[in-house]
Amino acid sequence: MTTDQPVHPHSTSPSPSSVRERIATTLERARARSTLLTDAVDEGDLVAQHSPLMSPLVWDLAHIGNQEELWLVRDVGGREPLxxxxxxxxxxxxxPRATRPRLPLLGPREARDYVRVVRDKTLDVLDATPLEGAPLIEGGFAFGMIAQHEQQHDETMLATHQLRRGEPVLADPEPPRARADATGRVVVTAGPCEIGTDHEPWALDNERPAHTMWIDEFAIARAPVTCGEYVEFIADGGYERPALWSSEGWQYRQDASLAAPLFWRREGEQWWRRRFGRDEPVPVDEPVMHVCFHEAEAFARWAGARLPTEHEWEKAARFDPATGRSRRYPWGDANPTAEHANLGQRHVRPAPVGAYPAGASPLGVQQLIGDVWEWTSSHFLPYPGFRFFPYAEYSEVFFGPDHRVLRGGSFGTDEVAIRGTFRNWDYPIRRQIFAGLRLAWDTGSAGPR
Structure with missing residues (x-):
């Protein structure tokens, strides 16, 4: 269990000592995972580029250390550059990722030594920093930002592991079995809802500021779309029917010869997938993953539905109709546990739908956090009153029509890097990420305004 403290409008501020403990624990958890992902393979795999979509693992490792040095050692700590x-x-x-193998990168031993020395200095800086006053250090923000950055790269490295060829090298404990019915849909009534946050101390700039939005009534599926449902889409000619696809999506389907989710293949009547070096039958009860936005949109149209907007998704995940308040997570303000969600590479696969009833929202929507990222129909745009912090290159340069928003995290997302307000974004053609979808429907009711 972590030492994270719930943060919401009615909570008291944690003590400086508890914040320091939280920071140290969170940084250590991230580094343990980075070490696991890089120690699991030999030096040849560390320096190889397993896909032009991804960096060599050794680049990610040194990049993690370099960002930590820039922000924590030099900026917050005022120390001399290493x-x-x-x-x-x-x-x-x-x-760009495709050209990084040609750079004079640090080798595996140099990279490991570098990140170790940087971390030692970071912990010295943590001991000497007051964690209040300047926005960058208030509540330990800079340390939280770097912990999230490392965990985000850990998820990227996990995706690189999925793309590498070779024998399995990652532990594969089974996720829990389904424990609750997750079929059907729920109606989310029309009304105002707080979107975003002003209270979460480590929330990133694109999650801010909190603002109230009116959201018309809609319905949303209680669970993500499963592999079994996706097999039905394929069998019904989903990849052969242009009417199900947008013009952009159909063009990409043709150009990329899409016929099934990435890593799937068919042998006779059986669909198989490759997962972290393991070949296995496609599990019909797990959320489908490795589909791009265009595939998700086509499936939704085939199912007589649509993708939710990111604001609909957030209302379904956070809004508590009994109090009218938006929670941190679907289950409340408490931090995630193994009972709530499939996070943190605890399992290297999604859990079957219905496996986490304790993580359901007040309306009974399940598995909104963890398992698979969920594509939404929304472009990645700033919230009203957005101000970049601490640098424009984190969010601002990506705003616009080129990227679609994903919500909810995956089995490869750490708890520090996900919450009900967290916004991920990517190009609509991306398939190597651990992304699936959840359906939504119009109900025709706007409600009283």
Whole structure:
């Protein structure tokens, strides 16, 4: 269990000592995972590029350390640079992923030594920093930002592991079995709802500020779309019917020769998938994953539904009709546990639908957090009153029609990097990410305004 404290409008502020403990624990959890993902393979796999969509694992590791040095050691701590000579090499905006293997990168041993020294200095800075006053350090924000950054790269490295060829190297404990019915849909009545947050101390700039939105009545599925349901879409010619696809989506389907989710193949009457080096029959009761936005949109149209907007998703996940308040998570304000959600690479697969009844929202919507990221219909845009912090390149440069929003996290997302307000975004053609979908429907009722 972590030492995280619930943060919401009615809570008291945690003590500085508890914040320091939370920071140290969260940083250590992230580093343990980075170490696991890089120690699991040999040096050849660390320096190889397993897909032009991804960096070599050794680049991710050194990049994690470089960002920690820039923000915590140099900026917050005011310390002298350790390796200013590598800043340009590990600037993600300077070098696209496809070209990073050609850079004079730190080797595996150098990268490991570098991140270790940086972490030692970070912990010294943590001990000496007051954690109040300047916005960057208030509530430990900069430390939380870096912990989230490392965990986000850990999820990216996990996706690289899925793309690598070879024998399994990651532990594969079974997720819990289904324990509750998750079929059908629920109606979310029309009304105002708080979207975003002003209270979560480690929330990122695109989650802010909190603002009230009127959301018309809609219905939403109680669970994500399963692999079994997706097999029915394929069998009904879903990939062969242009009317189910947008013009952009149909063009991409043709150009990329899409015929099934990424990593799926068919042998006779059986669909198989490759998952972290394991070949296995497609499990019909798990949420489907490795589908792009265009595939998700086509499936929704085939099912007589649509994708939810990100604001609909957030209302379904956070709104408590009994109090009229938006929660931190579907189940309340308490931090996630193993009973609430499939997070943190505890399992390297989604759990069957119905496996986490304790994580349901007040309306009975299940598995909104963890398992698979869920595509929404929304473009990634700023909230009213948005101000970038602490740098424009985190969110602002990505706003616009090129990216679609995903919500909810996956089995590869750590708890520090997900909450009911968290917004992920990606290109609508991306399939290597752990993304699936959930259906929504119009009900024709706008309600009284």
């Amino acid at each position: 390796r200013a000579d590598i800043d340009e090499l590990y600037d993600a905006f300077q070098h």
